[in-house]
Amino acid sequence: MSRPRVVVLDYGSGNLRSAERALARVGADVTVTADLAAAADADGLVVPGVGAYAACMAGIGAVGAAPMIIGRVAAGRPVLGICVGMQVLYELGDEHGVRTPGIGVLPGEVRRLAAPILPHMGWNTVTPPAGSALFAGVGADTRFYFVHSYAAKPEPGDTIAEHGEPFAAAVERGSLWATQFHPEKSGDAGAQLLDNWLRSLG
């Protein structure tokens, strides 16, 4: 069986080496690139992202990736958003009063968490929905590494975590999956998640 071909979208955001290595560790054939044809053609596309929402959207805009991502989602082709790479999949990000339109393949807005200490930084527990494919084989009370100050409100069926308030820690909508935490920084638990995603690529 050939290894699934995964593209990590390189639009100038942060540490991509960890995502590349973590995916390779669980068996993916990983390419880090801004090449849209390669990204469109991959078995799975990872949309990473750290930093400010507006800066990430500007980076995605600069490489012209939004239509490709929308096209993949519309065609039911797997996409995995990570951290701000999850947030930009929503319709809107609101940071410090700056309201930035997102890619809009997920309904809703990303807002600042109501918590006394931000960023939400560290290892936290999550509550996946029953039958989650993303969290298959992951034990209860398993912790994942978060670092973010903004998040989306959880919809029914989303994986929930809490920091000051409940928020969407992960979503699974058809072929569109995303995590607010960093699986590539979450040790063996994160590797299990990435392995689950690779298996879903079929």
Place this chain on the structure above:
Amino acid sequence: MTVAVRVIPCLDVDAGRVVKGVNFTDLRDAGDPVEMARLYDAEGADELVFLDITASSANRATTYDVVRRTAEQVFIPLTVGGGVRTADDIDRLLRAGADKVGINTAAVARPELVRECAERFGSQCVVLSVDARRTARRTAAAGVPQDLSDRRSSGPRFEVTTHGGRRGTGIDAVAWAARAAELGAGEILLNSMDADGTRDGYDLEMIEAVRAAVSVPVIASGGAGALPDFGPAVAAGADAVLAASVFHFGHLRIGDVKAALADRGLLVR
């Protein structure tokens, strides 16, 4: 809050080699930061900090190589500090595979560096490292009548130092931490220069003072010597506890520290 207290070992790295810590018989090369990082990861460390103490800029290329090799093998967050002067230094470290970068002296010299880095890379990867020490004011505060205390009684209680604690700055460490958080630092690494190396416990009053002044996470550093030292640091307001020599020399293991924290009812991974 359901987020776990982080236990963070710190490695001093000089020209690509771990400076302290030779007590690991189960490592092929205890001087290799990558090997040490793997060991700590396996032992349950929640993050890693590399403090680059390389004096010669010519040898700093080795730091990037160490970061690169670590990021290829260790899948927990890695913070790198020491000698970071410019936003481009941070860019190189992030590209090598660091998740967060600690800035210290350069930020004291030019606080706007914090804002520039937060805007360019995001607050989540900007760690303000503060090396602070107590000042003479504490004597006055402890009961000496105000008119008998020295003129420094009106100065800061905790002072920022630079150059590994060798130079005082006169800057109030608590105010500096608050300012840096406003400028965009996403985390404060608070190192007590008085407690550092003593193994007498963290400076709890310093942690409390900074905790009260900032709403970003605080990493307590300096003074950890025994298992009972960690819980009080968290009670004082630390979100994470960092130690170096007690781990490197094998006096304490990561798992034992976590068990001690859990015994106090604190959440750990």
